[in-house]
Amino acid sequence: MANNNSPRAPLQQWHRRVGMTGAVFFIFLITTGLLLNHTGALGLGKRFVETRWLLDLYHISAPEPPVAFSAGERFVSRLGDRLYIDTRELPERAKRLIGGLKLDDTLLVAVPGKLLVVGQTGELIERIDSADGVPAGMKRIGLAASGQPVIRAAHGDYLADLEKLDWRKTTTADVSWAEPLALPPELEEKLMQAYRGSGLPLERVILDLHSGRIVGQWGVYVVDGAALLFLALVITGLWMWVKQRR
Amino acid sequence: MPFPRALAFLALATIALPAHSAAQGIYQTPEDFLREVFAGDPPEPSKLWVDEKLKPGIRAILEHDLDVLRLRYWSKDERTAWILEGIGKERPITTGIVIQRGTIERIKVLVFRESRGWEVRYPFFTDQFTGATLVTGDQLDRDIDGISGATLSVRALTKLARLALLLHAHSDFADGKQ
DSSP states (O other): OOOTTSTTHHHHHHHHHHHHHHHHHHHHHHHHHHHHHTHHHHTTTTOBOOOHHHHHHTTOOOOSOOEEEEETTEEEEEETTEEEETTEEEEEEOSOOOEEEEETTEEEEEETTEEEEEETTSOEEEEEEGGGTOOSSOOEEEEETTSOEEEEETTEEEEEETTTTEEEEEOOOOEEEOOEEOOOHHHHHHHHHHHHHTSOBHHHHHHHHHHSGGGOHHHHHHHHHHHHHHHHHHHHHHHHHHHHHO | OOHHHHHHHHHHHHHHHHHHHHHSEESSOHHHHHHHHTTTOOOOEEEEEOOTTTHHHHHHHHSSOOSOSEEEEEEETTEEEEEEEEESSSSEEEEEEEEETTEEEEEEEEEEOSSSOGGGGSHHHHGGGTTOOEEGGGEESSOOOOOTTOHHHHHHHHHHHHHHHHHHHHSTTSTTTO
16 A cells, blocks of 8 residues: 655545546556557448438538439439439549430439430449540430430530440431429438538548547647657556656 | 759759659550550450459459459450559559460559659560469469569559459450350
């Protein structure tokens, strides 16, 4: 038991109090540190936060109203650089959505330099790009009266045969062009939520908790303070141990 | 830095920069490649569905799944031609690969977008693949010599060569099917 008259007593008391005060911080830092050490195994980079107040804290919001086209019973839309079939995200990013339409039992989505053939449930079947002869400078897509897709590109209109990857110039005026439209409000709301919900990985939140950045610069100072306290505890602990041995 | 040395450095940089930029680009359009391969008369493209039977092999080679369900290829007289893309370091390398009876007839880099590793376009490298086949574990039957400073591009091209052989084996034009 410590002797209160010993010169070490105030140091011991300080050591004990700091240890008790800092315990919560230490447990917190150790836990978050351990989680970060196993990010890959725990899949923290692939799990996304959907809690609204956290998303608000990170100022994650949908960038602008979505651009959308109707494709049969589905809606093709772009929000930011992400593309969606209804609320299912496609594995393709684009800064512009040129058009979308229903083509037989698939959907055809046009983005700069590419046509995406998509299944009814939103699975990407095929990319057709300039290597396959897609005309340069696509501006619009539509359907001819025959049901064949038509592409308006930089050098004119082309009738596309997607089976043979054949692109023939056409002058037909009888084209039903894909026109942008407004999404139904409930779908737009779901899309906004889906966009926000895939913007903040759990790993980022834990990293910011660990560093204190989650509450701004002052949080970093608090964590710095906790680290310094921990250092002081190690030094005073060692000091007392050495003294005791003597 | 003394003035003449600085001047020499600038001159060297000026000479080196265009050479570096010129290394990126389109060496041959896929359309021209197919025309060349099929003597000016390329056939209509065929489709290969990436089914459950094919997926494990693709995953083993690329270390990830393909994000499409269907690929195109061109075939005539027991030869199949594939236009495939693989990431070197950050950007895709577009490659044309011709397979004949389960062996690589030729491989050519068509479009190179990376800032390093363009040496893989040269025949001294691509010729190593000629005659290569797949052996156990979907590996090539030979070692491919690397190029210093182009490790990632070499790796990408080797994977694409293995992938083309695997896809050929699953195509309608694989040996014994037609």
